[in-house]
Amino acid sequence: MSPLDETSARRPRVFSGIQPSGTLHLGNYLGAVKNWVAMQETHECVYCAVDLHAITVRQVRAELRRNTIDLVNLFLASGVDPERSIVFVQSHVPAHSELMWILNTITYMGELRRMTQFKDKTAGAEGESIAVGLFDYPVLMAADILLYRADAVPVGEDQKQHVELTRDLAERFNNAFGKAFVVPEPIIKEGGARVMSLDDPAKKMSKSAGSESSYIAVMDAPDVVRRKIRRAVTDSGSEVRGGPDKPSLTNLLDIYAALSGDAIADIEARYSGKGYADFKSDLAEVIVDALAPIQARIRELEADKSYTLGVLKTGAERAEAIAQRTLAKVRERVGLVPRP
Numbered sequence: 001m002s003p004l005d006e007t008s009a010r011r012p013r014v015f016s017g018i019q020p021s022g023t024l025h026l027g028n029y030l031g032a033v034k035n036w037v038a039m040q041e042t043h044e045c046v047y048c049a050v051d052l053h054a055i056t057v058r059q060v061r062a063e064l065r066r067n068t069i070d071l072v073n074l075f076l077a078s079g080v081d082p083e084r085s086i087v088f089v090q091s092h093v094p095a096h097s098e099l100m101w102i103l104n105t106i107t108y109m110g111e112l113r114r115m116t117q118f119k120d121k122t123a124g125a126e127g128e129s130i131a132v133g134l135f136d137y138p139v140l141m142a143a144d145i146l147l148y149r150a151d152a153v154p155v156g157e158d159q160k161q162h163v164e165l166t167r168d169l170a171e172r173f174n175n176a177f178g179k180a181f182v183v184p185e186p187i188i189k190e191g192g193a194r195v196m197s198l199d200d201p202a203k204k205m206s207k208s209a210g211s212e213s214s215y216i217a218v219m220d221a222p223d224v225v226r227r228k229i230r231r232a233v234t235d236s237g238s239e240v241r242g243g244p245d246k247p248s249l250t251n252l253l254d255i256y257a258a259l260s261g262d263a264i265a266d267i268e269a270r271y272s273g274k275g276y277a278d279f280k281s282d283l284a285e286v287i288v289d290a291l292a293p294i295q296a297r298i299r300e301l302e303a304d305k306s307y308t309l310g311v312l313k314t315g316a317e318r319a320e321a322i323a324q325r326t327l328a329k330v331r332e333r334v335g336l337v338p339r340p
């Protein structure tokens, strides 16, 4: 019996998702996927390519399709095991959109307006021309999580506020209509939870950031990684150490530590008396070595698309089974007449 069948003894369950909205970078890997892989040892895991979230920003059709499959390939190549975990595409399970509607009826405009990501994404835009989907995006995220009765949600720091909204909505629904949802906890791992831009350590590493040199893409070739790290901004002084006065070095040390598993203090000690150049050239090799096996496996998966499609077919079926049970309970709690 699959460990994810509803009848098996329940380990704590996690749900997490990533948008297939462009180039995948080291922030996504360290902030999310790397932890997802580790959590398979202790949790039942449900991992999703959230394509309905991606379309809150206009996408090019062919690119969205390709990015969605590329993202799933990254999950698989990084070590997400579809025998143990459910891997699927959000739009394949319509229950996400249905639950979102029901949650919309208990969500306040005020709380959505306070979401910092919404504020960032719409800074300078006129209210008249902001898409409702962008505003409502956190409610879809809440639906994703609550449908699977997830106990925990591993994410990077930037998603914490959305998980908190999810908790509020779950509690509000349970109090108003009777218990239907598990109230989930965010899990934010220290190392890698906030990978910053290589150009500007005040900004998070992001695929939407203007310049390509600000992020390391998962598929970057070794020479590209080396060049980007060589050019990454550093702080004044020459000492390899972290700290509030050294935001750039702190970021580079975090990346080194998260990928190598070494403690920051050990890395600092190793480079004491050496300059930035030595540290940077070793960091580049740490990144190249970490990405090489993932890139190789992605190439294999790209050569045989049927494997990934098979994973998604089974994943959608397994996800749907869980989602429909939650949705049936929610409908009953709200007073919707069951379909005869």
Ligand code: TYM
Pocket: 015, 016, 017, 018, 019, 020, 027, 028, 029, 030, 031, 032, 050, 053, 140, 141, 144, 145, 153, 154, 155, 156, 157, 158, 159, 162, 192, 193, 194, 195, 196, 204, 205, 206
């Ligand atoms: P998204 O697609 O922007 O990012 C996916 C994951 O990567 C993390 N992340 C980072 N972590 C560290 N440093 C960075 N620079 C960095 N950039 C991104 C994010 O925190 C996230 O964990 N709304 C979500 C997707 C989503 C979701 C969900 C997540 C939809 N439904 C349900 C969890 C549960 C988003 O836009 O993430």
